[in-house]
Amino acid sequence: MAKLTVHGTPISTYVRTVRLLLEEAGADYDIKDVGIFNGDNESAEYLAKNPFGKVPTLEVDGQLIYETAAITDYLDTVLVGNKFSPSDPLTRARMRQIMAIVDSYLYSQAITTIVVQRLIVPSQGGKTDGERVNNAVSPAKKAVEAIEALTVGSPYLLGGEVSIADFYLIPIFIYLSKTPEFDAITAQTPKLRAWWDQAAQHPNVKKVSA
Numbered sequence: 434m435a436k437l438t439v440h441g442t443p444i445s446t447y448v449r450t451v452r453l454l455l456e457e458a459g460a461d462y463d464i465k466d467v468g469i470f471n472g473d474n475e476s477a478e479y480l481a482k483n484p485f486g487k488v489p490t491l492e493v494d495g496q497l498i499y500e501t502a503a504i505t506d507y508l509d510t511v512l513v514g515n516k517f518s519p520s521d522p523l524t525r526a527r528m529r530q531i532m533a534i535v536d537s538y539l540y541s542q543a544i545t546t547i548v549v550q551r552l553i554v555p556s557q558g559g560k561t562d563g564e565r566v567n568n569a570v571s572p573a574k575k576a577v578e579a580i581e582a583l584t585v586g587s588p589y590l591l592g593g594e595v596s597i598a599d600f601y602l603i604p605i606f607i608y609l610s611k612t613p614e615f616d617a618i619t620a621q622t623p624k625l626r627a628w629w630d631q632a633a634q635h636p637n638v639k640k641v642s643a
């Protein structure tokens with residue numbers, strides 16, 4: 434197999450999505466740290482790899498792939514013959530819906546607002562903006578409830594097999610579950626609560642969270 438390098442900081446949720454897939458596939462890979470709070474991701478060197486300055490970017494024998502959906506699709510294909518993408522078209526559509534909900538509706542509310550305000554800002558000596566947090570709870574709840582409606586249940590989001598949908602949602606829950614808003618956001622999502630209780634114990638989840 435080609436040499437795989439993930440460019441990005443290990444604290445990034447999207448980097449963790451890619452790492453969960455790599456770990457679950459048993460792949461050998463390197464991580465090249467690109468910080469997102471110190472400006473590494475806006476350096477000329479990194480922007481030459483990813484013009485949007487987002488992490489992760491995957492390097493495969495000198496070829497660069499950015500955008501997590503493209504990276505996970507590529508790795509799923511070349512590493513495990515699409516084992517992490519359901520072959521049934523409807524179940525596969527559910528997986529893509531969950532990935533798109535995370536990208537379009539959940540990430541910005543849960544991570545950019547709630548997690549950054551609750552966990553990152555105070556860790557850097559700042560003060561949480563309570564109004565911004567409160568305004569993000571309802572849209573985050575809506576996104577989580579939409580995922581609940583698409584979820585089959587345990588042990589994985591789409592049933593018996595782990596999929597890229599799990600790799601997308603787990604990193605969000607790793608952080609969101611550490612905020613006081615988690616209980617309110619997941620109050621109406623019993624399947625996701627049970628799913629998370631199980632997922633949080635998985636060795637690969639602990640490994641990428643470390």
Ligand SMILES: N[C@@H](CCC(=O)N[C@@H](CS)C(=O)NCC(=O)O)C(=O)O
Pocket residue numbers: 445446447448469474486487488489499500501502
């Ligand atoms: N659409 C991108 C989103 C990646 C993304 O938002 N990454 C965050 C870290 S989790 C980032 O790079 N943030 C730095 C910034 O926005 O300056 C993908 O799917 O890879």
